Amino acid sequence: MTLARRIAGVAAGIGLAAAFAVQAQAAEPVKFGICYDLSKAYTFISPQVLQGARDLATLTNMKGGIEGHPIEMVVQDHGNEPQRGIECYERLKREGVMIFDMLSTPVSIAVLPRIMQDQNILLQSLVGRGDAVDGEVFKWVFPVGPTYWGQAANDIEFIRQKSGGKLEGVKVAFVYLDYPFGQEPIGILKKLAEKEGFDLQLFPVPLPGNDQATTWSQMRRFQPDWIISWMFSNAHVVASREMKRNGIPISKYLSVNWLNEVDIRNIGPEAAAGLKRGTNVAGGQEVPIIAEIIDKVYGAGKGAGDRKAIEDVYYNTGVAIYSVAFEAVRKAIADHGLPLTAEKVKAGFESLKEFDANGLLAPVTVTASDHGGGGKTRVETWDGTKWVPETDWLSAYTDVVWEKVREESSKFAKDQAKQ
Known part of the structure; x- marks a missing residue:
């Protein structure tokens, strides 16, 4: 065999091996x-x-x-x-x-x-x-x-828009399951209340959310213009019943994203008409x-x-x-x-x-x-049969949200540096 043929044979072998390698990579899940x-x-x-x-x-x-x-x-x-x-x-x-x-x-x-x-x-x-x-x-x-911080900020922006562009004097109730998930937005809401001048009242609900009678009796006395809810599953259903019992319109209720069609069926599609949720996913x-x-x-x-x-x-x-x-x-x-x-x-x-x-x-x-x-999120309203967008996708108060983000992330970075 001549040297040229040997070189050609080696080159062909290398090329074939490379082709198999590419195929193997392409098939890798x-x-x-x-x-x-x-x-x-x-x-x-x-x-x-x-x-x-x-x-x-x-x-x-x-x-x-x-x-x-x-x-x-x-x-x-x-x-x-x-x-x-x-x-x-x-x-x-x-x-x-x-x-x-x-x-x-x-x-x-x-x-x-x-x-x-x-x-x-x-x-x-x-x-x-x-x-x-x-x-x-x-x-x-x-x-x-x-994040839950961003969602809460966007909810406040929605309320601002619905209040003629001003929040001063607006009554906002925050009803939430009293553990870390529900407590997450409190810091942002307090900062925004201070910044915009709205009246924020907190209404914690003990887990799993089945006992809300006292909460909504207190809510009735507060007479909020809007209610932001950080609850999920059956807690929404209980809340809707207590709102009806206390004469509070369900149209004031603005839920975190964890409210779905099962919850609507359990509340009752007609009874839920007017209820709102924030979301970043189209249903x-x-x-x-x-x-x-x-x-x-x-x-x-x-x-x-x-x-x-x-x-x-x-x-x-x-x-x-x-x-x-x-x-x-x-x-x-x-x-x-x-x-x-x-x-x-x-x-x-x-x-x-x-x-x-x-x-x-x-x-x-x-x-x-x-x-x-x-x-970005948007607010949707249940009209009795389907969800109807109330806003475009929006991201509000990003300066306040990112101030909170950097405050907390810097603490994490410092703690990691010590380890």
């Missing part, structure tokens, strides 16, 4: 570690969110995956217990997962330091630390969407991506659960969270190539600009400094 509470506190939310996420993954895989990579959703129950969440993280990390989602504030907070140390990705939409939107401190955490089945899932996934008999769950905004929330995550991974591969790494996924998130999944969620622009994407 993108794994998402989903450690959810599927058995205890959040079972009224997590199954629908998970079903939406799985259905979106199925649809994406039917179209060839993310840049040729199939999606693999690795699911485990943590029962809303921080230690079980940590165990889930450690196990899935050993299985090669680099992107995690806990859908629980206590579990997210428990896992976060390990995520930061390992430089993996933590999805933290609508739960977890409010200051984690500070990407300069929480480099590996992506709470894309509004209904007319949203293009939801309609496509119904057609292609459920039409092919490949749905991850009961078809009726698609009528729930929590289902849309799962699709929204993972629309953002899948787009970040797509951009990571398209812009930075293979192999996929957490660093590249981080860059993918930080390059999202006005992404709204074709109308499914409030447009998000994520940067290295703002991992929340802008914190």
Whole structure:
């Protein structure tokens, strides 16, 4: 064999090996570690969110995956217990997962330091630390969407608009489940009350929210112009009954995003007419991506659960969270190539600009400094049969919100530096 033929043979072998390597990389699945509470506190939310996420993954895989990579959703129950969440993280990390989602504030907070140390990705939409939107401190955490601080600020902006542009003298009641979730917006609301001059009164409700008689008797005496509610599930139903008993119009009730169609049915669609909620996710089945899932996934008999769950905004929330995550991974591969790494996924998130999944969620622009994407929400009103938007997507009092964010994130950074 001549030297030229030997060189040609070696070159062909190298080329073939490279082609196989590229094919192997292209076939490597993108794994998402989903450690959810599927058995205890959040079972009224997590199954629908998970079903939406799985259905979106199925649809994406039917179209060839993310840049040729199939999606693999690795699911485990943590029962809303921080230690079980940590165990889930450690196990899935050993299985090669680099992107995690806990859908629980206590579990997210428990896992976060390990995520930061390992430089993996933590999805933290609508739960977890409010200051984690500070990407300069929480480099590996992506709470894309509004924090509870941002939601509360946007609610106050809605009330300002409805009050002729001025809040001075307006009576605002804040009714909340008396534990960390419900207490989260209090600091922001107090700052805004001081800034804008409205009368803020706090009305704590003991867990699980079934005993509210005294709360609403006190509310009747206060005679609020608006009621901001930080409760969920049956607590909304109890609140609606107490409002009726005390002669308080339900049109004054403005809920946090955790109010869904099941709650409306339990209140009664007609009785709930006028009730409001803040949200960053569009409800209904007319949203293009939801309609496509119904057609292609459920039409092919490949749905991850009961078809009726698609009528729930929590289902849309799962699709929204993972629309953002899948787009970040797509951009990571398209812009930075293979192999996929957490660093590249981080860059993918930080390059999202006005992404709204074709109308499914409030447009998000994520940067290295703002991992929340802008914190936009809108207020919707239940008209007796459907949700009707009251506002455009908005993000208000961002100076006040970010002052709080940086105050808390700097404390975290200082505490970490001491360890």
